[in-house]
Amino acid sequence: MESITLYFREGPSDKVYQASIKPKDGGFMVHFAYGRRGATLSTGSKTQQPVEYQIAKGIYDKLIKEKTAKGYCPAETTAPLQHTDKIRSGILPQLLNPVESHELEKLIHDPACWMQEKKDGRRLLIHKQGDTVTGINRLGLTVALPPSLIEEASACAGDFLMDGEAIGDTLHAFDLLFIDDDDIRGRRCGERYLHLMNLLGSFQHPHIELVPSQFTTAQKQCCYHELKQRHAEGVVFKHSDAPYISGRPSAGGTQLKYKFYETASFIVAKANDKRSVSLILFENAKARPAGNVTIPPNHDVPSPGAVVECRYLYAFKESGSIYQPVYLGPRDDIRSAECTTAQLKYKAEVMQAAA
Structure with missing residues (x-):
């Protein structure tokens, strides 16, 4: 039956997690094992007795989703990528869950909740250690930095690990993880932000x-309306006491995001005529069509299998196709396994939120 081995490596942590579906007494059981790599693993079962396959599959898929959201990766992705100079940095950024529109009012009025603009770029951390300046993407892989960022980071007297969103050659910095040898990820969000300002x-x-x-x-109300009027991507809400935790929580969290428009990552299925490509998404390990998108003249037409980002108004529940898609560009920092139908907002949901 189905089984998977996942790994997590960050700093001193080097962990393994295994999950499997196995038949028993005419039904199916979901088993798991976890622990340090190379050590004896602790084992258990997510089902107390045999269940139908569809129930077991749902438990199994949810388990994998929760672990990958926390930074666990399949075995083949734990090694350096082939044909590239990207290697695992040992650092994973904190990823945020979305918040629904009906929750905005509460967050805006909460005095313990800060708000920032959500920049429309690519996640990028800058790590300065002595004379070495390294970029880290959302997958925790090292990436090349623009010369301007290397030069400016090198001008800082101390070492640091800074988190932000890159747009062109500019990093929009919003958090600080390390100052010299001091790991401040466990400190309050407000304290880290003050250290970032001072740095x-x-x-x-x-x-x-x-x-x-x-x-x-x-301030939050004024900024929210101004950002929406100029068609910004969205806003981020952070509890002032929140620590910096790598990966994405299985649900909720102390740091949340709200987008003014919908975006999702898709896999290119094939190239069509007139600079158009067909898109697919995974749903329960099966590929589902998600419509087509036109590639603008200032972008290269992506190859089949590439992961791309698209903006859209909403998706149709019946077909899964996205309405009014706009191609934003390739995403080499998104895994194919993340391209699922769970990303989509459907027409009824979008219409209800707008009302």
Whole structure:
């Protein structure tokens, strides 16, 4: 039957997690094992007695989704990628769950909840250690940095690990994980932000911009409406006491995001005529069509199998196709396994939120 082995490596942590579906007494059991790599694993079962296959499959899929959201990767992705200079950095960024529109009012009025603009770029961490400056993407892989960012980071007297969103050659910085040898990920969000402000005040950095935070209800309301009017991507809400936790929570969390429009990552199935490609998504390990998107003249037509990002108005529940798609570009920092129908917002949901 089905089985998978997942790995997680960050700093001193080097863990393994195994899950499987096995037949028993005419039904199926979901088993798991976990522990340090190379050590004896603790074992258990997610089912107390045999269940129908569809029930077991649902438990199994949910288990894998929860673990991959926390940064666990299949065995083949734990080694350095072939044909590239990207290697695993041992650092994974914190990823946020979306918040629904009916929850916005509560977050805006919560004095312990800060708000920032959600920048429309690519996740990028900058790690400075001595004379070495390294970029890290959302998969925890090292990536090349623009010369301007390397030069400016090198001008800082101390070492740091900074998190932000890259747009062109500019990093929009919103969090700080390390100062010299001090790991501050477990400290309050407000304290880390203050350290980030002080760090950026210590050297010249025209290509590193601090993302402003709004603290009061009035500030958040004003900023929210201004961002929506200029068609920004969205906003991020952070509890002032929240630590920095790598990976994505299985649900909710102390740091949340709200987008003003829908985006999703898709797999290119094939190239069509007139600079168009067909898109697919996975649903319970099966490929489902998700419509077509036209590739603008300023982008290369992606090859089949590539992961791409698209903006859309909503998806149709019956066909799974997206309505009014806009091609945003390739995503080499998104795994194919993340391209699932769970990303989609369907027409009825979008219409209800707008009402």
